Each structure stands twice: as structure tokens, then as C-alpha cells.
Amino acid sequence: MNYLNEMHIKFPGKSVNEAFARSVISAFVLELDPTIAELADIKTAVSEAVTNCIVHGYRREIGMVYIDAKITEDKRVIIKIRDKGIGIEDIKKAMQPLFTTAEEEERAGLGFAVMQSFMDKVKVSSTVGKGTSVTLEKLIVSVR
Amino acid sequence: MIKTDYKNNILTVYLSGEIDHNRAADIRASIDSRINSIRPKRLELDFSKVSFMDSSGIGLIMGRYRAVGLIGGDLKIKNIPENLSRIIELSGVTSLGVLR
Ligand SMILES: Nc1ncnc2c1ncn2[C@@H]1O[C@H](COP(=O)(O)OP(=O)(O)OP(=O)(O)O)[C@@H](O)[C@H]1O
Numbered sequence: 070m071n072y073l074n075e076m077h078i079k080f081p082g083k084s085v086n087e088a089f090a091r092s093v094i095s096a097f098v099l100e101l102d103p104t105i106a107e108l109a110d111i112k113t114a115v116s117e118a119v120t121n122c123i124v125h126g127y128r129r130e131i132g133m134v135y136i137d138a139k140i141t142e143d144k145r146v147i148i149k150i151r152d153k154g155i156g157i158e159d160i161k162k163a164m165q166p167l168f169t170t171a172e173e174e175e176r177a178g179l180g181f182a183v184m185q186s187f188m189d190k191v192k193v194s195s196t197v198g199k200g201t202s203v204t205l206e207k208l209i210v211s212v213r
Numbered sequence: 214m215i216k217t218d219y220k221n222n223i224l225t226v227y228l229s230g231e232i233d234h235n236r237a238a239d240i241r242a243s244i245d246s247r248i249n250s251i252r253p254k255r256l257e258l259d260f261s262k263v264s265f266m267d268s269s270g271i272g273l274i275m276g277r278y279r280a281v282g283l284i285g286g287d288l289k290i291k292n293i294p295e296n297l298s299r300i301i302e303l304s305g306v307t308s309l310g311v312l313r
């Protein structure tokens with residue numbers, strides 16, 4: 070598979086970097102000329118995944134968050150967001166709407182539901198004690 | 214920092230910018246301190262100047278719904294920009310009792 074473009078970044082999981090990650094991904098997909106709605110969908114999904122690395126993956130520690138993004142020749146954007154944190158024991162359960170392990174922090178348990186509704190594909194893999202990786206994919210139609 | 218307005222027992226909070234996990238704690242603290250000192254009958258969150266919101270914003274809304282409920286008030290969210298309406302609808306906050 071040939072990619073039109075790709076990029077790789079890593080940054081410490083400080084909450085100020087949530088906005089940074091959104092800006093970087095917006096800039097990256099711009100060459101596909103997405104609509105404002107498509108761009109908003111991608112930014113929101115990335116924000117969810119990055120926030121999960123920070124809030125759940127590393128909890129009170131600061132660990133590195135990794136983003137690998139690609140643009141395919143058929144105008145799909147594929148974004149992998151990874152942490153080396155605590156991992157998820159039961160992925161199916163974690164992805165259920167309203168499920169959260171951080172209710173006392175006012176989390177709604179909607180992050181995965183948002184990713185699934187705003188992107189075409191969401192793939193999660195995780196190993197307890199090793200970390201979590203979320204791959205998001207969306208076809209940029211850019212019809213206005 | 215946060216713009217508010219109080220009249221006729223309604224406390225209006227004008228939210229702005231990007232609402233994410235990074236900003237949610239500060240916004241929550243300043244709204245809650247006003248709820249607890251003013252004890253309004255209704256809290257209204259105005260979203261007209263909000264450019265971005267993820268599920269941290271949904272947690273913020275539900276948390277304020279509970280906070281104002283504790284003192285017997287209700288919560289209304291208003292002026293939701295077009296680009297936020299999908300996440301608001303997906304969250305189902307209005308079916309849980311939040312007014313819109
Ligand atoms: N990167 C991660 N590392 C470890 N656990 C995770 C990770 N991402 C998600 N989880 C687990 O999956 C649950 C559901 O995640 P989801 O994003 O759907 O909801 P939330 O983060 O709890 O709440 P919200 O996203 O609405 O603020 C989390 O509560 C957490 O237990």
C-alpha cells in the first residue's frame with residue numbers, strides 16, 4: 070500500500086497537549102480538503118483517544134503518547150493513537166456507551182461511542198500492563 | 214475569567230473556546246462556586262461561543278446538572294452551535310432531564 074503522506078509524533082501526556090494533538094491532526098488532513106464537519110469529527114475522535122491515554126492509560130503519571138497518521142491514495146485517513154500505560158482488561162466492556170472507570174472525575178463514558186459515531190472504523194487493541202492502541206479511520210469525501 | 218449573569222433566579226454562564234479535559238476542571242470549579250454562593254433556581258449554560266467540545270464537556274454538563282439539582286435547581290443548555298449538536302444528541306443529556 071502506498072501512502073500519500075504520513076507523520077509520527079510523540080509527546081508527554083500532559084492535558085495541555087490535547088489541544089496540541091487536535092491542531093496537529095487538523096493540519097495533517099488539510100491536504101485532503103475536508104469539510105468543516107469532517108475536520109470537526111476527526112478532531113473530536115482524536116481528542117477522545119488522546120484524553121483516554123492521559124486520563125486512563127497513565128492516570129496520575131505522565132507518560133508518552135504516540136500518534137502515527139497516514140493518508141491513503143483513496144483519501145482515507147488512518148490515525149493510530151497509543152500509550153504504554155495500564156492497558157484495558159475487557160475491551161468490549163470498555164467500549165460500551167456509558168461505561169467508565171472514572172465516574173468520580175465526571176467522565177461520561179462516551180469517548181469510544183463518540184469515536185465510533187464520528188469515524189468510519191475504530192479498532193482497539195490493548196494488553197494489561199503494556200498499553201493501549203486505538204486506530205481510527207475515515208474516508209474524506211469532502212462533498213460540500 | 215468566566216462570564217456570568219444573574220437575574221430572575223437564573224444564573225447564566227457564557228462558555229467559550231474549546232471545552233476539553235484540560236479546561237474542564239477550571240470551568241467546573243468556577244461554575245460550582247457560583248452555584249453554591251448564588252443558589253439559583255436555574256442554571257443556564259450558553260454555548261454560543263464554544264468552538265470545540267468532546268466528551269469531557271458532556272461530563273461537565275452532567276456534573277453541573279447534578280450540582281444544581283442538589284440545591285433544587287434545574288439546568289438548561291442553550292445556543293448550541295451546529296458543530297456541537299451531534300455530540301449533544303449522541304450523549305442523550307436532554308433525555309436525562311437537561312433542558313434545551
Ligand atoms: N488508553 C486507555 N488506557 C486504559 N484504559 C482505557 C483507555 N481508554 C479507555 N479506557 C477504559 O475504557 C473506559 C471507557 O472509555 P471512554 O472514553 O468510552 O469513556 P471515559 O473516558 O471513561 O469517559 P469520557 O470519554 O466520556 O470522558 C474508560 O473509563 C477506561 O476504563
Ligand SMILES: [Mg+2]
Pocket residue numbers: 117120121179180181268
Ligand atoms: Mg474517554
